[in-house]
Amino acid sequence: MSGRCDPRFAAVRDAFEQALAEQESGGGAVSAIVDGRVVADLWGGSRTTSGAPAPWRADTITCIHSATKAVSVTCVLLLADRGLLALDRPVADVWPEFAAAGKQAITVRTLLGGLAGLVYPDAAPAGCWFEHEPMAQAIAQQAPEWPPGTQGAYHSSTFPCLLEELVRRTTSRPLGEVVGTEILRPLALELELEIGVPDADLPRVAEVHAPPTPAMQALAGDPKYLRAWRQMPFEGDVLNSRTCIQSGSAGAGYATARALASFYGALADGRIVSDGMLAQLREQQWADVCGLTDRQLRMALGLFLNSEEMPMGPNPEAFGHHGLGGSLGMADPVAGVAFGYVTNSLDGEERCGRLLDALYACL
Template identity: 40%
Template sequence: MSAAPMGGTCDPRFAALREAFAANFTERGEPGGAIALMVDGRLVCDLWGGYRDAARTREWTRETLVNFFSVGKAFTALVALRLVERGLLDLDAPAHCLWPEFGCNGKETITLRHMLSHRAGLPAIREDLPDGAMLGWSRMAEALARQAPWWEPGTAHGYHVNTFGYLVGELVRRASGGTIGEILRDEIAAPLGADVHIGLPSAEHYRAAEFLWPSVLPERPPGVLDGDALMKWNTYWNPPGISGAGWVNRPEWRSAEIPSTNGHGTARGIARVYAALAAGGAIDGVDILSREMLAAATEEQSFGPDRILERESRFALGFQLPQAERPLGPNPQAFGHFGAGGSLGFCDPVARVAFGYVTNDMGPRWQNPRNKALLAAIYGSLGV
């Protein structure tokens, strides 16, 4: 492939990172994206490149943002954990204490901790919902309140791919009166100057890159689905567009709050949030979490066979933790969250780095060669 247009700045110390990013376009099929690296709170690499549309007529710019999918789960968790610090939420209180309608059909013991660690047994909604239902907050919350768990809560874990944000967000709404997107904007993103959003204001839609994902929904497998097969299908495709297929580039999707799935932002914005976490929860006078809350938030809660992913996964309270087949550099203290297509936000408090990567391509999800190359270049430049 020919070289793609690129812009931005990079400290010469991290020339290998610039080269790896450029190679994503020439060797690894990257259509458009951006990276940002902060070390000790200083932005040392801020690069963007490629194109923001499928036709490759509009170049990616410094202000281009894009849907970063599950990277937003970590930001959703941060909002909830801030309310825990204030005493408005309790990690271990039954959710039905705040959400009475939820306390039925075997959900009486489910807590916020279960939700944040993917142990609630609610990765999918059983009742069929129409396409577009994911845009209606009340409709999704009501369906989850009626749903029986797919496994006994707390006894196993399975990635709550799309329900995570509605579950945590409904507790946040009932405890504070605000939404995930509102609190993220007012208490985290705006004070930090971080360009990240859950519910992108319509005035900002012009900056959004087209996400290159087939617009046709997959066909439901033939025959009757039941048990685990139904759970896994519904996790991704009930309602049909809940994962973004057919919707991801529509204004209705960008404006809605779907905290598990439709966060938008720049790589620089992601790195800025993680720079605060790498520094212990605060940076430049802006407090995100106390050191004590951050320590609790990054303790392992779930590790082992994942009922949805059908492989091992490892979670803290809303954050993904490193594991052998999916490391975040060499230091076990790192934490963050990947997003569909390979997008990534993470920090490593030991190396004092914070990193954001965004892309507009649904590339390999679990083992993504693009973000792996970037991670290797970061730590190679650090001499680790």
């Protein structure tokens, strides 16, 4: 294990050491910021999960899966903050094809809040999830699963494409490029958080180990989940393919834990969007049983609010986003905490929770 840790937060170091010891393979990193000061920035284990071990390094990046969505939705809100997009105007104002199948009145706010009912991309060809155009065309044709605004759902498979298309229609640039130039570069994080990894940075990417955890097995048997994710190319080692790593998908970014914590610290401090937009971002849109996952969730504008199903410490005001297998980025404005955890062994949900428990026990 390498990095640095304030002695007052030694419990975080101990919990991370235990987490590394419990992993089936691979490694990871954790970073915590309290009141604007880095109190832990640790990494360890192996960036490979097959063959010879290779030490995790300070600049190792790994897929953070759905935790990317928070960065991507912040990009959309930044465009709205600059007056390039209106949250309470129809999505069809910038994406005319979206008006099909009764979606002409769905606003950007309704979409970002998970209230549009667009949880399935039925017309998309199987295996095309990393291809933006066929996904966007399918979603434009899709009828809402229920009347928009009447039920909340985590749009797990469709949300990345929806965010990407909003950014493309508004800026004529890919989302990854806009995130890089408008958010990450000003924060000096452009090499530590990438949506679409360039060739030069491929050696820094950690190999993913995806064991069949009970949570994943449960999802695999859910007809709604299978319908939502039919477009994912499950054959082969897709998570370690260039298709995934270089896709630029708004739901498959690559990051260090340091970058996640720094991003949330900057977001909570008003260094990315204005205070007014931050207040809108954090405003609860719904708190109910999710129409796709059947989990009790609390959703803000594209991010989760703290809940039993999406735990982020003891304070209800905490917000952030989890990623497949245990990664997490979050901010807690009450405790002054910004936190990031990444791992390349996708069995880390419980490990992440123990890291947060250790952090809060030190406050």
